[in-house]
Amino acid sequence: MDLLSKLPIECLQLIILVLVQDRQYGAIAALLQTNKYIASIALPFLYENPYRKGMHCYISTQKTRSRGRSDHALTSMLLHQLPLDALPPAISYLLETTNPTPPKPLDYGACIRHLCLPSWALDLDYYWPHGRYYREALAYMKGTEFTQLCRDHSLLPCYEENLGTGLDILRCHFQAIVWRQACWTLAGPILEQLQSLTIPVFDLDRYSAAISRLGNLEHLEFALDDIVDYSEEAYFGGDWVMSPRFESEIRERKERQLRTMVQFVRGHAQLFPGRLKTVICSDAEMWPDMHQTCPVETKLEMLRILPPPKSPTFLSKANFLHVSAHLQSTDLSQVQEITDMESPPCLWYDVHRDGRDFLQRCRALKSIHMDTLGPGSFAWAVQEKQDMESLGSNCHNTNSGVQGGVGPPSLQESRPAYLEHGLVPLEEFNILESDDPLSDEDDNVVFAFSQTLKKLTITAATYQERYIPRILQVGGGWVDLPFLTTLYISAAWNRLSLDAQLYRHCPNLTLASFTDNTIRYRCRDITTCFAAELPRLVELELNGWSGLTFHPATLHSTVALKKLCIEIGRDDVDAYFIPPRTELNRSFESDPTGMEGDGGDGDNGGAPIQVAQEGSRMRRPKWTWNWYLPQLTSLTLTGEFAYRFQFRMLQGCPSLESLILNMRLTDRSEQFTRVLSRADLLMPMVADNTGEEGSSSQEQLYKQQEGEAIVAPALKVVKLVGPWVIGDELVVQFFIHMLPSLTDLEEDGVTGYTLEKVCEVLRSMPSKIEELSLSLPEPSEESAKELGLVGEVYDDDENGDDENDDDENDDDSEVGVGDELEKETELKLCLCLEGKRFFLKKEFPSDIV
Template sequence: MLLLRPPFTTATDSSVSKLISVCLCPQSIYTTTEEIKGNGIVTPPVPSSLNYFAHIHHLNLDVGAMDPLQPVSQENWRSEQMYFLSAEFSQLRRSHHLARTYSNSLYHQRELVNMPRQVLLYREVTWLFANPVLEQLQSLTIPLSDIKRYTNIVCMMKSLEHIRYLLDEIWTHPVIRNSDGAEEKDVRMEEILSLAVQLVKDHVRLFPRRLRMVSSCNWDKRTEHSRQMIPEDVQLEIFRMLPPVQRMESLTGDNWMRVAAHPEATDLQFVETLLNNTPAEQWFGTSYDYRQLLQRCRTLKNLDIPPLGQGSFAWAVQEKRDHEGRIITNKGQGLAAWEEDLLPYGLVPLENFTIKEQLKPLTDEVDDVAFAFSQTLATITVTTLGTDTEMRRIQLGRGWVDLPMLTQLEIQSNFARLDLHPELLSHCPNVTSVKLSDRTYGYQCQDIVPCQAAHLAHVETLALTGWSALTFHQATLHSAKRLTTLAVTLELDSEDGCFIPPPSELKWSYGIEDDNRVGTEFQEPPAILRPQWTWDWYLPCLTDLYLTSEFAYCIQFQFLIGCPSLRSLALDMHSVDNDCLIMIPEDLVAPSIWGDPTSPPARIVVPSLRFLSLRGRWIMDDAYMLDIMTGMFPNLEDWVLDGWEDITLRGLIAVLRTQQPTSHYKTVFTSLALPSEQEEEEFGVLRKTRITGHEVLLPVTVYFYDIPYGEIHTVYRLTTGV
């Protein structure tokens, strides 16, 4: 055990000695041992002949450990506070350049006192331990506020390999400006950084190739307003004095400047992760060929970058083609038994690819990556940006080949329409998660070119929003037996809701004869028919289903028989055109396709459903609502009826009380009008603000929207008796 006790002969002045004495209540420095006797009596510590300091090679103290120890008595606490508020401590703070920097940035008296105290403690305790063992230290954290003390003894740090600069000063914050509004240079900061560079320069001169790493850290990562960083030009100056990194395994923002200092000499062949979301022109300057950087990473598995421009992965495409050519040649000559499903030797084994638009737009990066690394890619994540004043098309999927290892495909397009190749999903036979989205709202059915049906036997999550939903081939669902989440939606306008084409146009696009067509004029079918949704899929694992717009409008409830595990169903078709769906008794039964063709239709029952949301003009009367809620969904707990027509408050209350006294309903959201006082008394409903606590209530809570499709609501509860 290491004990601290005064006097501190290594402290620089009496004020610092008193600071440590007040905070840590020490008596002297000893390396001691203590022994606990069997009778529970603790013997006092005695000096030991062992020199524990000889074993210190890495001195990087935890900043959090600088919090003062709790005082052992109220008297000690008072004396401690009096010291920190004294003129002596204020003078100490000013003499160590801490008065302006912290008082300008911290707003509470306690922080104003504690931060300088902790900073000074860290400086002195670090020096206390470092000074006797400087020659043996291999890594050392140096507070930048105390850098001058270390620059004078660089010659003693012959074993030092890693310097970590602690940014314990707050420099210019907020930005200092002169009378003209221009930023003023922080003289203190420039002085400190100059000394930091000089320390590295002197060490490199005295001990060539010994120093391997220089890093930095903040005093408190939680305090955003006081976080500092060493400017990039200073980092580059320091790293250029260090030797290039060997066997680098990860290249991210934390060590990017080290590569920028030696872009050609750095060993990149073992890099497995490359992550940099800044524009490529800022990586190493506009003159550097950053594509060459990627090609040198021969073991790369994880890549997260912005678009690099047309042809940025042409090297990978060419390598793939050359390798395939060698396979064909060797097979023809019978030289070797090549297995095409094995990882080709020498190709980059990329597994995870993420690309997000920044300044440059997306070009051919995704398609080239999908082709070049088809045998190893496991995830593809694409995010495109834009503005609400433009709507461009992004074409993806051209030139793709089968990706047998791909499990996750996510493409999010903001203000750009996803124009997917019809065979894109067919090349992803083992994918488990597909999320494709853009912000398509209005459209014409004649513009939709459907994709081909894909065999997705392993897919578990399928979320399609926008153009990908409109072009999706519904026959794909016949193979999706493991599907748990299905969302087929379009962009929802905050005011107008969904866009749904006129029913006649919908039928025309699917090649369905419209019995309500006015006149006898013949209408040519569309050039490309959309595949008609059959609603006859069997999805035994499906738990969550979310449909909007035309997909909710066209739903056939018979489909739910094939979803025995369904727990959540959300259908949203509210639109500015007030499209409606009139519920009829036939909607409650399933045709014979689900069983024996000779048997009569069976009633639709979804016993697993717990959440139901129907938004839009669903038209039904009270009796029908009672039938659907208690018959089709007998175990429902939470439901939303927003925009329903022809139902009444009486009908809603009848449904809620049907299960009494063992009601399983928990929450109900409705756009029905608020109950009048007479209805409150008649139906036994109480506004939540009027509940006294003496009533016996049902577990259900009813939320009344102030307006349809709104968010503001008034809360009611139901009593057990009327």
């Protein structure tokens, strides 16, 4: 540290600045403990904004609790720095301070520039844990002086019904008063140096009287701490009911406070023109069930007094009000991101309606998350693209825009924005359907930003006042999107119909997800999309109509695919519709079963598939189930896709770790029962067509006759749901040979095998299985003993111990019992039968043998 102390101030400041940028506040705090020279340099960096987010989280990994404790300690320390005679009685009693404190070696208050004291930084539970009140403080709270103080602070008795009785009411009132007094006590001596300040609205008159001292104030927060907004829980929660007179008084008081806030901002602007940059209003969060609000009209009135934002780089709910208050005078050319426009919901539409060129002025826009605005929202972008193409100026894109400043000023002013700055470089577009239904937004955005768009998200309305099913058409007006990597479309209450060419427009997709509300369907309505080449696709999630219209030949190109999910129905429904067997079988080309393919890419691998009828025959492409997907780790199929699944697909998925097949039926029909045979677990016989005599050995001939056994070497987790039938004769082949790495199997509704066979195989064959969840009935005590099964024992509380203690120790006690049981009986694995856990012994009991 001696060498560090010899560094010039400028060097030390640069070092500490790097720590601030990395949010290494703990390291800066450690410098305060070195020597006075280093501490005096580090202190301004640490306490410039003492209540900033993340300031104290380094103390503990439990960030929320740590920050709360640290902010309490910080507030206490800052208040202790002040002279005793400067502290109001309530704060003195809170701090239990009765004697003057000695002067501190460092003046922390002199370093503060941003003072935003949150109300919860003075929580009484920190100062008086477990209700242990300071004796003098409790006497003060019950005295006449404090009673009068409550009246002066307008702590109305009508609210007391929400606080409880007696001491609870005193605590709440005391905390409100202490927080208001602490805000002024800390701010009063240093008003001249403050750049940011939180002001309790109830105490605004005191700050107004000192407004001439706030010459450096740039950021102002009005904390709405007075009870002027009453919720139904507050005044209907008890016997008290708000009278018309009281309601009128409350309304007048709120209007008076709002006028005072506007006058304060106007007064500051007159004294210090252009100094105040931002004004926000927030609930002080002091009163349960009492959310205090400020009308949007009042916020806009205050923001219009301020200067417009200076070249914002983003628009969100944090600054959109300010921008909308100065819509025409704000420079939007540097805006790169628009997001969180849901608050307040109506303002987004008003701004767009009043200034139709609003989005067009954001020339640097790269990302936008927005609600629908109606047809023509991006017509300007389409026009710019068409104009640019008509001029033969395709080079004037995002990366090589035409530079301004050429020619005389009159000519320069008349040049369109896209000639000055290039086309808008939009990369991410996320639109949510709200009051205005989706119209031409996706087509226009895709056309206008086809050379820059990387991520596209479309979310149709997630709820409707009146449920009216509709078909959401997507992709009909799309062009090629060479840079698009992420495509997410959700139509929760609709049917999502993808254009047949959509996949071909997006050759570089890495993630594609399509979801809709398709639950029941007719095969003759299905129009299959074109097969496409998607070599970079990593995740493919198809839920609903998109799965039915997907061309399976596309999977021959998805060598990078890691996750494949094709489902029918909603997440909250674990049962699926499958069309009648005759209809389903006839819907597949030249495939009487609708399940078995004959290898290769299948017919129509690269040609459009049209739904047609020849008599009563409908056509869909064959699913060959022979794709090579070397990186696939997760596969989920439900409904007809699970029913038609062929296990030979596993042979081409050497990295597969998780398999879910759910064909639980809505109508419990027996016609869709999948009875597995030995042939289902073997690869189809492949004839030797080499034409060389003697090329077939005895082993090759055997493989041709019997087929090669299917093996999924990495598959660990398997879930089978629905009417599957696996006979005892297949248990060894299914559980052991085909799935050598299986650790977790869950089945529900599977029949055909017996518990005796499972126990026999698992005990005699080497496997990695740790847990099986089976739908077999729970065995009797005698049967369990014969099978070598030991039921899990729970340590019931016979003495009726405290319920809370039981809750806290439930998990630990259960684990402990399981561990002890396994150790004593040398158990191998766990079987869950009808919700009860059994452990399988490695060897049969000697008396059974």
